[in-house]
Amino acid sequence: MTNVFLIRLDSPIGRIEVLADDAAVTGLSIERDGALPHDGAPERSNPVLDRARVELDEYFAGARTEFDLPVRLEGTEFQQAVWAELGRLGWGEAISYGSLAAAVGRPGSARAIGGAVGANPVPIIVGCHRVLAADGRITGYSGGEGVPTKLWLLGHERIGFAA
Structure with missing residues (x-):
């Protein structure tokens, strides 16, 4: 069994918890409702x-625009393909759900x-906040406090979106 390591840090979007094994980051959570x-676990x-x-x-x-961290993502083959495509997006770049579907060879599978x-x-490390609706609207965000967290991240990277 691999060792599990854990740190917490303060950020402008709330506390962040990062998990890793001996070789790579394996998880990141943004504080929700405090x-x-x-x-309960020690760092x-x-x-x-x-x-x-x-x-x-x-x-x-604002001093770093890309991450250079080893990351291990556990998920289905489809999830892995989506996350790999997200990993190709750089600071300030956005993509629509439909374009992301086409990029992974699954056009029409935006849901x-x-x-x-x-x-x-x-x-954050794999920038899922950079995904917007086809018309540029924000449709949701599962991290932190949801849409307000995504709004902060988009603003931080100067990514425009439709209201």
Whole structure:
């Protein structure tokens, strides 16, 4: 069994909890209603999480536009394809659910894409906040406090969206 490591850090969108094994980041949660999934567990860092803390702090300070962290994403083959495509998006870039569906070879499956985007285990690092409706509207966000969290992230990266 692999070791599980955990850190928490403060951010402009609330507290963040990052999980890792010996080699890679495996999860990231944004505080919702004042709570994180593992609030009762003690923090236990390792070199991967030490680096994650620095890179996340730099991101929130506006000094980092891409992450250089090892990440291990557990999910279905379809989810993996969606997350890999999200990983290709850079700072300030957005994509629609339909375009994301086409990019993974599943045109017309925007609803399934939405489910895969919402299941992303490492939001922010894999930028699921960069996905918008075809007309540029914000349709939701599963991280943190939902749409207000997504609004902050989009504003931070200067990504325009329709009201």
